[in-house]
Amino acid sequence: MNGEQHNLKRRLLLQGLAAGALAGGAPLVLAAQDKVLRIGYQKFNTLNILKGTGQLEQALQPRGWSVKWFEFAAGPQLTEALNANAIDFGHAADTPSVFANASGVNAVYLGAEQPYPKGIAIFVAQDSPIRTVKDLKGKKVATGRGWNVQFLLLKALEEVGLTYSDIEPVYVTNAADVRAAFQSGNVDAATLWDPFLAGQEITTRPRILRDGTGLSNNRTFHLAVPKFVDQNKEIVRTLFAELKKANNWTQSHPQETADLLAPQLGVDPKVLKLATERRNYTTVAVDAGIVAEQQQIADAFLKLGLLKSAVRVQDKVYPEVLV
CATH class of the missing domain: 3.40.190.10 (Periplasmic binding protein-like II)
Structure with missing residues (x-):
């Protein structure tokens, strides 16, 4: 070679x-x-x-x-x-x-x-005290730079009167890292897209705070x-x-x-x-x-x-x- x-x-x-x-x-x-x-x-x-x-x-x-x-x-x-x-x-x-x-x-x-739009979502653990997107203020959210779910996160925050700077984004590089951060409890919420989102829903039954409906066509x-x-x-x-x-x-x-x-x-x-x-x-x-x-x-x-x-x-x- x-x-x-x-x-x-x-x-x-x-x-x-x-x-x-x-x-x-x-x-x-x-x-x-x-x-x-x-x-x-x-x-x-x-x-x-x-x-x-x-x-x-x-x-x-x-x-x-x-x-x-x-x-x-x-x-x-x-x-x-x-x-x-x-x-x-x-x-x-x-x-x-x-x-x-x-x-x-x-x-x-x-x-x-x-x-x-339903193939992307922001979610939290089933027993999380976070009930709405507004509750994400000051919280750590796993997402990726330039991801479709990062745009969803931005729009969902705007929808409830918050800005991107109101949260603490925890940037990862792939879906596996999102799952690891979420399941370890190192973040308060996370973002994923299908099929990784569907996999998360089936395995850990998270609560979906917001999907892309009305915010992002994904x-x-x-x-x-x-x-x-x-x-x-x-x-x-x-x-x-x-x-x-x-x-x-x-x-x-x-x-x-x-x-x-x-x-x-x-x-x-x-x-x-x-x-x-x-x-x-x-x-x-x-x-x-x-x-x-x-x-x-x-x-x-x-x-x-x-x-x-x-x-x-x-x-x-x-x-x-x-x-």
């Missing part, structure tokens, strides 16, 4: 590629290979389902294309991989996408998932490296066509979806069924209304000083509709 290959391998590892993908022998140096679609995904999402069906591989095979899948712990790691040209396509939630925009990540919005966005899209529009259209087929099936088969994903993700089918039942699986074009939602998130975090620079979301939307 030459020095350039070694550096690329190290960079991909640091960006959070799943150990399972690496152990399975997936080649790390893919940039120089032709006709390989490199997709980044996170646990429990429409791309997971598409991966599980194998239909994308079948659709692309006659064109001489193959697919490589890489799992990431969260959106920030995935968008960094896009920026490093380590993957071509992937998905991230609304807030991580905005933070990626602000940091100059080289990615464009291609499509959006339908609202999923959309997932499909993102891609613009140069890749410019050069491979038909491949991207095929990807979205296969994604649509998988989504249509999933919407009416929550139990079968859970059974399909459970071995792939290492998540209990009961957890996946709970998460699936409260989700609408449809991918749509990024229209003016969705851009406005994203702009609201960008403006809110800029006002707080948590974004490095202003973002004009419309400038990050791919000019053609490929969904």
Whole structure:
């Protein structure tokens, strides 16, 4: 392995590629290979389902294309991989996408998932004296920088007349750290997203203080490296066509979806069924209304000083509709 290959391998590892993908022998140096679609995904999402069906591989095979899948712990790691040209396509939630925009990540919005407000929540232990979001004043809350649930936390506090500075955020880097902090009692409340939220609900029965209903649509966005899209529009259209087929099936088969994903993700089918039942699986074009939602998130975090620079979301939307 030459020095350039070694550096690329190290960079991909640091960006959070799943150990399972690496152990399975997936080649790390893919940039120089032709006709390989490199997709980044996170646990429990429409791309997971598409991966599980194998239909994308079948659709692309006659064109001489193959697919490589890489799992990431969260959106920030995935968008960094896009920026490093380590993957071509992937998905991230609304807030991580905005933070990626602000940091100059080289990615464009291609499509959006339908609202999923019940897939995010702020919660406390069943026996906690905290009864409402207003009771969080002065309390420690586990969350992550640039996470979709951080935006929910911000909006929920505003809803009851508090500000973000009224709480003590305890920043963690992944969902496992949220669970550890919550279950150890080191924080008073915590924030999570599905399927990790569903898992927490089933295992410890926390009290939900607030989900995203009326505050955050909690959309997932499909993102891609613009140069890749410019050069491979038909491949991207095929990807979205296969994604649509998988989504249509999933919407009416929550139990079968859970059974399909459970071995792939290492998540209990009961957890996946709970998460699936409260989700609408449809991918749509990024229209003016969705851009406005994203702009609201960008403006809110800029006002707080948590974004490095202003973002004009419309400038990050791919000019053609490929969904």
